[in-house]
Amino acid sequence: MKQTSHIAIIASTDRALVLAGTIRQSLPDVAIFSTRKDIPAGVISIDTIGSFLEENFNQYNAFLFIGALGICVRSIAPYIKDKNTDPAILNMDDHGYFVQPVLSGHTGGANTLARQVAHILGAQAVITTSSDLQDIWALDTLGKQYAWKTAATAPLNTVISLFVNNRPTALLLDVKAEGTIWLEKTKPDFVTVFYNINDIPLEQFDLLIAVTFRKYAVAIPVLHYHPAALHIGxxxxxxxxxxxxxxxxxxxxxxxxxxxxxxxxIASIDIKHDEKAFIALADKWQIPFYTYTAAALNECEVPNPSPVVKDKLDVYSVSEASAHLSSGNDGWLVEKQKITVSSGKKHTIAVALDAALERRAQVAIVGAGPGDPALVAVRGKELLESADLILYAGSLVPEELTHYAKEGAVVRNSASMTLEEQISLMEEHYAKGHLIVRLQSGDPSIYGAIQEQMTIFDEKGMDYFIVPGISSFQAAAAVLKSEFTIPEVVQTIILTRGEGNTPLPEHEKLQEMARHRATMCIFLSATIAKNVQAQLLEHYPPETPVAVLYRVTWKDERVFTGQLQELAAIIRSNKLTRTALIIVGAAIGARKNRSHLYNPEWKHIFRNQKTKNL
Known part of the structure; x- marks a missing residue:
């Protein structure tokens, strides 16, 4: 049984004890041991390092020796057995210059601990494992990182040797999960990604790494990583x-x-809740055993309903229906099979893939942000890096954003395409199970023309989701160094457009919106600036601050400021016709008025006591 403290530090010099104390302040579960007799409080005295290790070598997750490396090596030598069971062993000089993993760098976590200790002390972590030095995957611990079970068709050391020597490697991703997304993003140059075993020219590779629920027997070594993915009914x-x-x-x-x-x-009908064979199998494989009521099973549409089972148990299906319910998947990898075992007793079996891991097609409607590629959302960037097809409107979205695309992705500018042509291209990729990114300018919810796309997706049963983006009006506030809601001046922001080819509802005419004298952000209206100015002047004072921002945050961004009475002239004189945003309101550049939020006289649930101004 492991000790409460997971890390044992062995220190026997004054400097070593000081370093050990510093480490203990930053790392939890650290115990310090010393052979010295005059030890400070909090340090445990031991007779000899050898006798201590003899009793405790398997009681701690890690040992850090502070002193000569030779002492460390000779001390641990009698107790070393196996890299999969030995604790992490580290050594550090008593000046705190270098921290070196000695044993269990990957499996035991010595490399990670060495980096932690180095950060605490400002020391240098001396890492010698090849995968760390190359910044490539540590295959021996990768499965553990994502709770995947590991199985190889060749000795693991052989597999690792091929990998760290950068031999051509095929990465097969039969499932889609957090770990597979990370693998795609971090793959070394000698690794090629595939999503179907039949697409891999195996003769071109020396190693196959498969994140899969399947077993592959091919001519080259295979390292299988098996996520928990199969549900048996x-x-x-x-x-x-x-x-x-x-x-x-x-x-x-x-x-x-x-x-x-x-x-x-594994799963079955609830009358089998006490079936000893099911319980024994679940216990042995350390997996849950689920049962479902007849009513729940009968709600499932299955490919092989049985009138016989209906007569006996009042359900049309047990194996297929329970596999469906436990997996959340509408399909089956294995439809119902009827088997008779050697004793003459029978069972049925069906297998379904966990729906959350299924690699299925999706359309991601991603907000590109205002223009600067660095301002796209992190989630949006990740999707661009993973997408098989990227459709973007080149007239509204900078081409630089598509540089996030992975090798082999299809990138198309949709500016010259009709909606029907765009949908046709997306359908082609959707049928292949691809990830499709429809890159929209700004935030998709604001003049994004996504409703018509979503209508078609709904009609065609295409799965889609939306990733929000920073709108140009938000970027404009940043560029103008303005807060658009100023206490006691303006507390409302209106996002609208002038009436051009697209008519506005009567109650949303600009002159009606202008009655509020809110901060008004006017899109798509540069070509009708004269009308916009006239309508706004019905209620805004002529000297109201105004800003016109052309392609805000793009490389060729231009910003013009003035008064509302000058709006049309500003746009005309600078020949602005497209991708220009108009901002009107007293909030532009305002620096007066203070909110209550940080006022020392204002109480709220996070600050109940009055404080004095400093």
Missing amino acids: MGCSRDIEADLLEVSVLEQLQQQGLAAEAVKS
């Missing part, structure tokens, strides 16, 4: 033998090329 004869059931299930998985390591759950 079963029915059976009462008291079927547990060992025979397990053998049968394993045979079925093997025949279908599925990995037992990827099984996430």
